[in-house]
Amino acid sequence: MRFRKGEVILAPMASYTHSAFRRLCRRLGADRTYTELISAVGILRNGIPIKYAYFTDEERPIHVQIFGSNPEEIARASEIVARELKPDFIDINFGCSVPKVLRNKAAGYMLKCPPLMGEVVRETVEALKPYGIPVSAKIRLGFEEDQLEKIVEELQKGGVSLIAIHARTAKQGFSGKANWKRIKEAKKLSSVPIIGSGDVKNWRDIEAMFEETDCDGVMVGRAALSNPWIFKEFKEKRDLKIGLKERIDFILEELSMMTEYMSREKACAEIKSQIVQILKGVPNSRELKTYIVRAENCKELLKRLEEAKEKEKELLYT
DSSP: OOOTTTTTEEOOOTOOOOOHHHHHHHHOOOEEEEOOOOOOOHHHHHOOHHHHHOGGGGOSEEEEEEEEHHHHHHHHHHHHHHHHHOEEEEOOOOOOOOOOHTTOOOGGGGOOHHHHHHHHHHHHHHHGGGOOOEEEEEEEEEEESSSSSHHHHHHHHHTTTEEEEESSSSTTTTTTOOHHHHHHHEEEEEEEOOEESOOOOSSSHHHHHHHHHOSSEEEEEHHHHHTTHHHHHHHHTTTOOOOOHHHHHHHHHHHHTTTTSSSSSHHHHHHHHHHHTTTTTTTTTHHHHHHHHHHHHHHHOOOOOOOHHHTTOOOOOO
């Protein structure tokens, strides 16, 4: 599926943006989704991990995101994914700055060498030609120093079709302020669509990023975890008041869908981090979150979620 200017996209976030959450965000207005990052080496050694790569047609257009440190390995892993899953894009992660990933000289570490990034894209584009699947890239401004112009130049020489830019360096992580001005400058020199990312906290920020940077799309990350309704808010240009019952229903629906690709008990354990996020801002949320996530098993978790939903105005804690 081709990219349409004006898209608002759910960012890939480890442990959160699996298939169920992506589907629910699409229903709320997200225009495009990305899988969590998947190791190229892991694919080559053990095959495609279902937990991270599973997706449904409802999530399309979808980018399966791959990371690594070696151009040939990334290209080979991408070809396996293209052949077996047929996603709309293969996305190469050049932005993750988690210490474990950096120690392996992968993802965000590659920002140190823009020509190598270009080589990764070039080999992956070549490997995917038989499948007709384009390559996108998710980047930051640089590793320690801002090298955005050089990075964009090398990616375009490699044949990239779409670039998502988190407007911080890898060393910054999520500290400091995202430099939206650099997104605007990248847009001026790029011949492919540019997606902006960084410091989008509400629907008004989405609108502001479009206006200030002239980017082709806006990527929403952490804000969507506590407020997946942000996509609907942007489309309708208004704040929505989401009550506790609706938040709990969201969790229950997500939990139900998660059992398609993991065990019920595993889903109940993993949903707890999402519960903590989505109950942010709810009255007495600290006590409520503690009460729910301390459930010892799936049956108890479901019981506590239903309890909370039914007693929205007079929550009882034990």
